[in-house]
Amino acid sequence: MKMATVDNGTPDGTLVTVSDDLAHCARAGLSLQHLLDGWEDADLPEPSAAPFDPTDALAPLPRAPQFLDGSAYLNHVELVRRARGAEMPERLWSDPLMYQGCSAPCLAAQAPIVCDPGWGTDFEAEIAVITGPVPRGASPKQAAAAIRLVCLINDISLRLLIPDELSKGFGFVQSKPPSAFSPVAATPEALPGWSEGRLSGILRVDLNDEPFGRADAGVGMAFDFAQLIAHAARTRDLPAGTIIGSGTVSNAGKDGPGRPVAQGGVGYSCIAEQRMIETIESGAPKTPFLRPGDRVRIWMEDADGRSIFGAIEQTVVPA
């Protein structure tokens, strides 16, 4: 089943069920948060003849109770750390990197990206899951059973603020503003590419209508979502509506960190990785961070070329 949230004048919006081809929908008469609070009792309408327009959608949870973002694609971690002169510790292969992110507001797929010249604004295309309640100390198996929905996110990152903020030792606040979400979220059962806590398939990223990233989300994810959820729940209960992010999707190449799309590679799901490759190859980055007027598009397609979650389509505007 697929679903989306549309505006009804309340902070949480109201839920619609959406047809598999994203063409039709039906009002469910409650918010997604309310549905998640009592998921077992759900009696949702089948999508009707009413048309669905993905550009009308809010984030599935416009204000979620919690967002914990992992960094499960270690090719990304290695490249971004190298870019800021930091080491990639061996332990990150067994102990997931994760930060507590901003869960409210969660931005709509069409929300503008606010950009200040001093921020070094970047996108990060990720997969995310939305959970039901998870008890403290849950095993990965228990965690897997709590996965309710899957969607895409753009975890906007302010690269030029990150080194200074992280040097204070307490993680991201100002350097990770709110993230944008795909118009549609889908249950794992509705996703042929879902298997054992990972979603396979090309995560498509275009920058200004040119292909920028074509990485496979099923490749290079060192921890599956069940492991990420269990990590998050080690010392706390997770409430229904918790969002767990995969971290920036990133595929290594056969003999290194991959290549940009323009050089025949699968490219990258954020600008920072491509800048690192440019630095390695030529001593300096060439691709600028986002500037007003830039357009970012993030989506996935099924085997027939149809959009699975609808597209995150954001235009950059000045702060």
Next chain:
Amino acid sequence: MKMATVDNGTPDGTLVTVSDDLAHCARAGLSLQHLLDGWEDADLPEPSAAPFDPTDALAPLPRAPQFLDGSAYLNHVELVRRARGAEMPERLWSDPLMYQGCSAPCLAAQAPIVCDPGWGTDFEAEIAVITGPVPRGASPKQAAAAIRLVCLINDISLRLLIPDELSKGFGFVQSKPPSAFSPVAATPEALPGWSEGRLSGILRVDLNDEPFGRADAGVGMAFDFAQLIAHAARTRDLPAGTIIGSGTVSNAGKDGPGRPVAQGGVGYSCIAEQRMIETIESGAPKTPFLRPGDRVRIWMEDADGRSIFGAIEQTVVPA
């Protein structure tokens, strides 16, 4: 005005207004989150003859959209950093330390503290404010006008997990489990000790019925709440219901970092600071972290000795 949230079987609970002496209450017919979403339209009942029992209260917001915790008392920052061998950078006098914390669940004042022998479980007594909506880039003056309520929190900290987690560079997740909240929150106007974004008055902390902390929350707070909110809002809108913490209340002494209550000082609002003092004085800490059966009590009193917010009263239980 004072208010509290009591259980009605829903995740957000239901709001009651509470008399100034915490003896009586009246049902408001909505949740605090709903009230905050439309604060200007509020028409709340006066507390009636119905008795109020603070031990029945949930957290004011059992699931808040966001919790950002500052570290405004730099005596605490300096002591805790010294305890783990880290430096106190000069810039922390002008650039607030702040981390994105767990906003859901927010624990009730009577919730047990779950404790594992390997965690080094500690309390941290703090002041917190709950805001209305704050636009991105708000000035401290705008931020001050968005402060809706003030309360107390126990920001439970797992000291033995912190150094390892922070060394990964992304801040706290496992080492900062959910915080507990005072039964009652009060508008700034209802607090004689509130002035210019700070709350003056003794923050009382007892450990196992012995005085442990008697620091004045109005002393040593290097950044007021308006500055902390503006810091949090630099690159994001803050939704109604955002909780901003002060950090552990801590008073320096006349000629150093203060003294334990047993030595005639005002003591500390967390065990870690007292352990650091012991280490400085005798080479090793003496006070253990929390163990099953320990009892922590955190409260403030008005000039007549009446509890202002009710007490956070937690007993430690094994994980």
